[in-house]
Amino acid sequence: MKLEQMYQEIILDHYRHPHRSGLREPFDAESYQINPTCGDEVTLRVALDGDRVADVSYDAIGCSISQAATSVLTDLVVGRTVAESATTMDAFMEMVQSRGKVEPDEKVLEDAVAFAGVSQYPSRVKCALLGWMAFKDAVGRAEAGSSDNGAQRAEAQ
Amino acid sequence: MTGQLTAGQLSASELEKIRADFPILSRTVRDSRPLVYLDSGATSQRPRQVLDAERAFLEQHNAAVHRGAHQLAEEATDAYESARARIAAFVGAQPDEVIFTKNATEAINLVAYGLSNSAVAGGAAERFALAPGDEIVVTEMEHHANLVPWQELCRRTGATLRWYQVTDDGRLDLDSLELSERTKVVAFTHQSNVMGTVPPVAELVRRARAVGALTVLDACQSVPHTPVDFAALDVDFAAFSGHKMLGPSGVGVLYGRRELLEALPPFLTGGSMIEIVKMEGSTYAAPPQRFEAGVPMTSQAVGLGAAVDYLSAVGMERVAAHEYALTEQALTGLSEIPGVRIIGPSDCIDRGGAVSFMIGDVHAHDAGQVLDDLGIAVRASHHCAWPLHRRFGIAASVRASFAVYNTPAEIDALLAGVQEVRRFFRVPA
Numbered sequence: 247m248k249l250e251q252m253y254q255e256i257i258l259d260h261y262r263h264p265h266r267s268g269l270r271e272p273f274d275a276e277s278y279q280i281n282p283t284c285g286d287e288v289t290l291r292v293a294l295d296g297d298r299v300a301d302v303s304y305d306a307i308g309c310s311i312s313q314a315a316t317s318v319l320t321d322l323v324v325g326r327t328v329a330e331s332a333t334t335m336d337a338f339m340e341m342v343q344s345r346g347k348v349e350p351d352e353k354v355l356e357d358a359v360a361f362a363g364v365s366q367y368p369s370r371v372k373c374a375l376l377g378w379m380a381f382k383d384a385v386g387r388a389e390a391g392s393s394d395n396g397a398q399r400a401e402a403q
Numbered sequence: 404m405t406g407q408l409t410a411g412q413l414s415a416s417e418l419e420k421i422r423a424d425f426p427i428l429s430r431t432v433r434d435s436r437p438l439v440y441l442d443s444g445a446t447s448q449r450p451r452q453v454l455d456a457e458r459a460f461l462e463q464h465n466a467a468v469h470r471g472a473h474q475l476a477e478e479a480t481d482a483y484e485s486a487r488a489r490i491a492a493f494v495g496a497q498p499d500e501v502i503f504t505k506n507a508t509e510a511i512n513l514v515a516y517g518l519s520n521s522a523v524a525g526g527a528a529e530r531f532a533l534a535p536g537d538e539i540v541v542t543e544m545e546h547h548a549n550l551v552p553w554q555e556l557c558r559r560t561g562a563t564l565r566w567y568q569v570t571d572d573g574r575l576d577l578d579s580l581e582l583s584e585r586t587k588v589v590a591f592t593h594q595s596n597v598m599g600t601v602p603p604v605a606e607l608v609r610r611a612r613a614v615g616a617l618t619v620l621d622a623c624q625s626v627p628h629t630p631v632d633f634a635a636l637d638v639d640f641a642a643f644s645g646h647k648m649l650g651p652s653g654v655g656v657l658y659g660r661r662e663l664l665e666a667l668p669p670f671l672t673g674g675s676m677i678e679i680v681k682m683e684g685s686t687y688a689a690p691p692q693r694f695e696a697g698v699p700m701t702s703q704a705v706g707l708g709a710a711v712d713y714l715s716a717v718g719m720e721r722v723a724a725h726e727y728a729l730t731e732q733a734l735t736g737l738s739e740i741p742g743v744r745i746i747g748p749s750d751c752i753d754r755g756g757a758v759s760f761m762i763g764d765v766h767a768h769d770a771g772q773v774l775d776d777l778g779i780a781v782r783a784s785h786h787c788a789w790p791l792h793r794r795f796g797i798a799a800s801v802r803a804s805f806a807v808y809n810t811p812a813e814i815d816a817l818l819a820g821v822q823e824v825r826r827f828f829r830v831p832a
Contacts (some may be wrong), residue, residue, distance in 0.1 A: 248433065249772065249773060249776040253769075253772075284767070284768055284783070284784045284798065285785045285798035285799050286766075286768075286798060307798050309766035309768035310766060310769050310828075367772070370768070370772070373768060
């Protein structure tokens with residue numbers, strides 16, 4: 247059954263017990279992302295300490311894949327440099343968009359290799375990427391020093 | 404659809420015969436599981452008769468319609484206009500009250516843009532002109548296609564959008580809004596694409612008429628499933644799509660009362676829709692041509708004509724009776740499963756065959772994925788009715804929607820699938 251390949255225990259664990267959930271202060275930038283096809287949403291904050299990701303906090307409504315992916319994301323980026331996070335994100339995106347053709351590198355992706363099964367379901371790729379899109383956007387804002395844009399955008403939505 | 408059934412239901416052998424007309428229903432999905440297609444509310448499957456009609460047209464008669472005097476042009480025009488006449492008869496309209504559009508969304512936009520174009524068209528169109536202070540009324544249960552075009556019309560004209568609210572059990576709350584002399588348009592669905600709710604059309608039309616407002620009916624979810632007569636419903640405009648009623652995609656229909664279409668300015672302009680063209684300006688053809696600019700979709704219109712023939716041969720009363728039974732079976736079965744919450748009416752009164760629900764706190768995507776793994780195709784989203792989902796405090800729901808070709812065994816498969824979702828995601832009893 248393909249279903250178990252996608253819903254690996256590690257994904258269901260993160261879904262039931264998400265890491266670092268909830269919005270926290272202080273933060274340098276916030277991003278609000280939405281999946282218009284299903285209405286799932288995430289508000290994600292990033293706090294940087296120099297070039298390191300000091301904290302990622304978030305408030306999300308979504309399916310198990312999007313919730314778990316955001317939870318795993320925080321494990322992969324908090325404490326790392328922004329550059330390392332970008333490398334991890336690229337590897338994650340490549341894996342989930344590969345339709346199963348890319349063998350994930352466990353050294354880079356750690357627990358996130360569990361999302362390899364998602365790549366077999368094109369309609370779920372957006373779910374797995376929702377939190378990552380918010381992280382990418384928030385880091386970009388933080389580096390640009392525009393910490394209030396995210397909140398404004400959220401209101402506009 | 405009401406509780407009183409006047410026609411016999413389809414027998415098992417009739418149903419088997421119908422299913423044999425739909426080649427796709429015999430395929431398998433996801434590791435050789437038989438397809439259980441419960442997503443006809445999104446798009447229906449097409450019988451061979453429709454596919455054959457399209458192919459025969461293209462192989463024998465294809466030409467640009469309403470142009471040229473060669474034999475193929477005549478045959479193509481006859482096929483196109485014959486389809487229009489049969490489709491018109493199917494929904495209680497005259498042929499010149501039926502306009503072919505790309506889809507129902509375009510049909511509703513045609514009305515909305517026609518109304519805003521009235522402000523500059525002058526003449527008979529002036530009656531439609533909207534201004535600040537005017538109101539357009541919709542309902543909270545509308546598909547985005549019957550909401551966003553009205554929001555945009557308000558933005559262009561300065562009119563105000565208002566809406567009837569929805570009750571906790573998924574009915575239209577007629578007390579939530581009073582129409583007034585300022586109300587110019589009342590646009591509402593004939594059947595909610597999410598909840599199956601059939602609003603009280605006669606009462607809504609009566610109220611709109613009383614204040615002189617135009618009525619626009621979104622009939623996408625009614626025309627494929629139950630007998631519909633626009634003249635008897637006394638609505639001013641109505642829209643429906645081909646692909647939801649066993650027909651092709653790329654073709655929809657706008658119905659408009661003749662005297663209104665005669666006064667309404669065009670939406671899209673160009674070839675085919677003109678009367679006289681000069682460099683200084685142009686005049687426009689009578690309806691329906693005025694609203695069919697450019698070379699229209701042709702094999703699709705012919706295919707939709709064949710779909711109407713197919714449904715008529717089964718008999719819409721019987722289609723409705725069959726789907727009523729499926730809906731009742733689904734509602735009864737779902738209500739017996741612990742943790743399932745039905746979004747919308749839990750009874751079959753004034754309700755069609757779209758059943759949306761939540762399974763515990765399992766996200767609709769996750770539930771849909773488990774069902775898909777079992778070969779069951781349902782919709783898992785907000786079904787293009789985001790405000791309605793927000794009203795019920797949810798982001799998305801699972802929707803099973805039925806058509807003439809669905810079977811009681813498929814409803815059983817859905818119910819078993821819902822139990823599997825509960826098991827997989829450990830939904831408490």
